[in-house]
Amino acid sequence: MINEQLLNSFYSNLDSRSRKSLDDAVEKIVEARKKGGRIVVATGSGPNIHEGVTTLIAELMDKGMIHGVTTSSAVVGHEMGGALDLVKMCKASALGFEERFMPRGNVFEFTQMPEEQMADLRKEMVLDDDLLARGEEAEGHLVIKAAGNMAYPMGLRNEELAAEILVLCKAYGLPFETVAGWGADRRTMLGMGAEKGFPVLVSIPQLVGSGHIGMAIGESISIFERSKRIASMLESADVIIESAVALTQEIHDGPFECYTGHGIWSWWKGLHTYSLKDKTLIRIDLDENLRKAQDLQKESALIQEAIDKGLPKTKISKIPFRMEMSAFARHEGSIPIIGDIGEVWPVLAWKTASALGVSLDFMSYAQHTDEGKAMREWIVKEVRPVNRRKLLDRAGEYGARS
Known part of the structure; x- marks a missing residue:
């Protein structure tokens, strides 16, 4: 049961500019989906798990509202354990x-x-x-x-299972995330991605984490192939939603992206590239400086001016400047939503699903609420760890076909 009263209170908790940004984000997502466009999410680590956001994303993938995810090795490890x-x-x-x-x-x-x-x-x-x-x-x-x-024993089990998965990855030339997804619960991003054929990939800056799982993810395919797979996912997207994630190089400074990144040299070398130019970037973030950086760019083109003059962006903007702020602030299609992902995500999902006539079977809620506490207990009880037998059966089927 969706608690619309609570969701409306989450919406009211946002400042007026973030409410406007959230409404704009819903409009862009709905517009893209009505045209058959694709939505991709770039998630960070812990908060996305704790607030039930990764479970909500799996639900949105099931309902055809999200079509790919980049995430962290830590999230992969957590989803392997049941979230x-x-x-x-x-x-x-x-x-x-x-x-x-x-x-x-x-x-x-x-x-x-x-x-x-x-x-x-x-x-x-x-x-x-x-x-x-x-x-x-x-x-x-x-x-x-x-x-x-x-x-x-679940942490040790994850580490030992990672070694088995890595062997299958090497044998079949597949990313760790794909193979792990074969045995993952369908209420995880890994499991739903495998079921629906949607890419779920760890981003390059987020490879380090979750012990041997992170190392196995990094070893499963080359950095070149991982970069290219992520670039293909992002190229296919009309809307990209960034959720509590830092160092989004693949999006804003990627080796195959030409508008804000370093794709010019890939193009020069004859490789396929893409552009973020006409895409929508939505970022859910607690850092008010993200919006300040965008304001500076819109009001005075200050960020672009600093780049054109080769000046440090932190000094010229007079704000603490995270790397991903640069391209986001300069991108014409960027929408910053300053707020708690535990409150923003359920409202974003609810408003978008309502506009598209989609009925959601799961809804996340901020963990500090009674509904959020109940949600977390439900995830503990219902979302299961990777099923090794199912994973090996799927591996055997894949091997027989390939």
Whole structure:
């Protein structure tokens, strides 16, 4: 059930300019979709998982409203673990672990999972029953957090499964994200991307993260191929939505993009390039400086002037200047929405779906609300980790066809 009253309150929480920007964004997305255009999302890490945004994006992919995603290796790892987990945090020293090997705070985490899920895990890996028993007895507290990274045994399982997936990637010449998606829950971006044939790819700046998963993602295909695949996804998009993501080089400074990036040399060398010129860039961001940079450009062309003169943009603009602000501020089709993604995304999805006559079966809500808390508990219970058997079966089918 969609709580329209709460969504309207999220909308009201935005300042007047961001409300106008959100309305403009909805209009651009609806216009593109009515013409058969494509929408691509560039997501960052943790907040997108915690606020249920990645699960909402999977829903929008299912309903044909989003057609591709760039994300981080951390998000891939979390989605492999089921997006959100309930974990028990204990003092590592009470379990006999040396503090110098433990995360800050000297904690060790245990994944809380149903018995049947634990039984399935035992078919894949040898579990330390003594450690699990000590974890049951140890004092600790329960926390819902991004899944599949630091907690035993799911974090270790993710790392070991990554090695298996990498072998399949090398054998078939496929990105890690594609192969992992074969076994992922369809309520994750990975799983829905695999089901629908939509690309889900880790961006170059976001390769580092999630331990061995990030390294396996980086090793699965070359940087050249990853850049080209991402460029193809972005070229196909009429609208690009950036969600709590930094260092968006592939979009604003990519090796195959000619309007704001460095694609001129790829073109010079005879490679296929594309242009952001007539696309719409929507960025959901908490940093007010993003909008200030755009204002400076619109009012005085200050950012472009700094570039033309070879001057530092931070000094001439007198604001802290993040790299991705440059092209975004100068792009004629950019729309900044300054606000919390936990509040902006559900409103954006709701208004867009309503305008298109699409019924949504899942809605995210900001995690600080009662609805957001209930949503997070639902994700913990319902969104499952990667199914290794399903993944291997799909790999066998792919191998037989190729």
